[in-house]
Amino acid sequence: MNSFFNNLGIDISFIIIALGILVLILLVLVVILFVQVKQLNTRYKKFMKGKNGEELEQVIYERFGELDIMQKIATQHALELKNLKRQFRSSFSKVGMIKYDAFKEMGGTLSFALALLTDRNSGFILNCMHSREGCYTYVKEIINGESYIALSEEEKEALKNAINMKDPLAE
Numbered sequence: 001m002n003s004f005f006n007n008l009g010i011d012i013s014f015i016i017i018a019l020g021i022l023v024l025i026l027l028v029l030v031v032i033l034f035v036q037v038k039q040l041n042t043r044y045k046k047f048m049k050g051k052n053g054e055e056l057e058q059v060i061y062e063r064f065g066e067l068d069i070m071q072k073i074a075t076q077h078a079l080e081l082k083n084l085k086r087q088f089r090s091s092f093s094k095v096g097m098i099k100y101d102a103f104k105e106m107g108g109t110l111s112f113a114l115a116l117l118t119d120r121n122s123g124f125i126l127n128c129m130h131s132r133e134g135c136y137t138y139v140k141e142i143i144n145g146e147s148y149i150a151l152s153e154e155e156k157e158a159l160k161n162a163i164n165m166k167d168p169l170a171e
Contacts (some may be wrong), residue, residue: 082161092116092123098154102129113154115162121145123162125155 029077048056094117102111110130125147127138140149147161148154 012116094162094165096158098158100154103131113158115158117162121163
């Protein structure tokens with residue numbers, strides 16, 4: 001056999017050294033695998049502690065049942081949230097208010113313009129003007145951020161403040 005390797009020009013000592021290195025590498029891999037199997041076996045025993053196969057299967061079925069219930073609840077909550085958002089769209093979610101002295105005679109800012117708008121910028125402006133003779137209240141309809149009736153400067157400012165108010169549904 002030695003003549004076979006000699007004919008190939010290979011020294012037999014190199015083959016023996018290469019095989020020795022290969023055996024050492026395989027021995028190290030076997031030790032690593034034994035350690036991993038021992039760790040896995042320890043974790044498995046800890047997982048199965050106090051449970052036989054039937055009990056574990058029952059626990060798994062119970063957890064799947066709980067997951068089904070939670071999925072039904074999550075679906076129901078999503079539907080309720082969708083309905084609440086739809087209802088919220090028609091409620092007043094934007095507000096703008098300006099206080100002012102309407103007739104410059106009262107010595108205070110008792111008059112105000114109040115804009116109440118939906119998220120689509122529709123609603124109304126309530127303008128309440130106080131004077132010595134009494135209080136005058138006007139309501140002006142707002143559709144898509146615009147009034148078809150002329151607005152006072154205070155009403156325009158209240159409308160602008162309401163329109164520029166951050167949409168709470170956008171978050």
